[in-house]
Amino acid sequence: MNNHLEEILRQFIEDVSGVYGDAVLAVVLYGSAASDDYVRGKSNINCLILLSEVTPQQLKKCSGYLGKWHDNGIATPLFIDPVYVNSSVDVFPIEFLDMKQRYRVLYGQDFLRDLQLQLTHLRFQCEQELKGKMLRLRQLYIERTQSPQDLTRLLIRSLSSFMVLFRALLHLRKLPAPQSAEEILTGLSQVQLRVDAMRKVYDLKRSDLTLTQSELNSLFADYLSEIQATIDSLEKMDVSAT
Template identity: 35%
Template sequence: MAKAPKTPQEVFPEIVADLKGAYGDALQSVVLYGSGARGDYVAGKSDINFLVVLAEDAAEELEKILPAIPRWRKRAVATPVIMTKALIASSLDVYPVEFLNMKRHYRVVCGEDVLMDLAFDRENLRRQCERELKGKWVLLRTGFLETEGKTEAVRRLLAASITAFLSVFAALLEIKGRAIPGSRREIVSAVAEAYGISPDPFLQCIGLREGRKDAPLAEMKSIFRSCSAEIGKLTRAVDELRVS
């Protein structure tokens, strides 16, 4: 029976073989990104994420890999992102945050390096960061109500929220030309310094994400209130930010 691999590298040969068997020379690139490329993949918990780049004439032939999808799922491989080089180039103005985060940590498994030369317009980044922050802020507040004040539900909400915000935080540092640190805590501290907010509630959320179980409900409600308030400040700062 197929099982989750101990490392992402274990699935490289079978993924590449499946894709080459389906697309042949039309397969231009296979790129590992996400936790597997960052070095924090956890067997049995993490998904393995791939960007697959195909030639234009093969990009609509998705049915060719349908038989492989169930096998990949059993090996913890998420459904791959299938794109063309032209689609990547034309998407940088709309999804710069996603591509920036992909470019921060990736590994070319097969073919061309389609991420190395990507460049990002800072105003496009700012617009998406503003949109993402406001959307995630609303989801955080709505999610808090949906917890009904139950301890474990609040803990899960706060632990999940920090992952969502960190992807935006990295882009906020890019906008200001700041180096993007490698660790979650360093990213939070850098954004707090750059935008004049408190890092404390986000650092506490990281602790919950990393497995802290002893926080009482009253403390987590306080973390939520502080987190929501600081996201509000950050949203206003990004809204008012002018980039050249």
């Protein structure tokens, strides 16, 4: 963690504690800001707040702080309570897995540590999400194919959303939990999946590299092909044998 991020988180905890007091059971930092993937000014700072009970009245209390939080790079927090957690692990296993693999408790109890996720639930959601995002990616490509800037942004943003699903796929393969995008790509290559185009998209995010319209269209075609191959491998996966 860098000093700038630490100061932002310190102020955030002060704000949350001041607003909610004893109703706060935990505050958790998750995602790229809890890993080596965090890039100041580019990565969101994602936080989850566990309250004893979430009500509209409780949600409204923090509205006056959103401007400050957003200015500091903090996305609008997720608010959940214990009842929601216990009733949702079978519906959102990918989201909970993603949190469990990259998180840091900023305040209170570590409720994520002992959450149990079923592989059958995880596989179903993973396939559903991958296919849905693939369809949406095709639609957005049609809308943005004429603009190099828009197409570049589409590639970068889509890769971030796919990374969450790829991390779940590697979990299904019983591989060690990857902490960074680079580790995810390495893991995919270890299970015989091509990631050359994905690596190029990742490089676009991490650098000031600029590609021509022709290069972007070619990259997109290869990128789409690699994602489809990943979906194909998941369809053949026997969870009971992993």
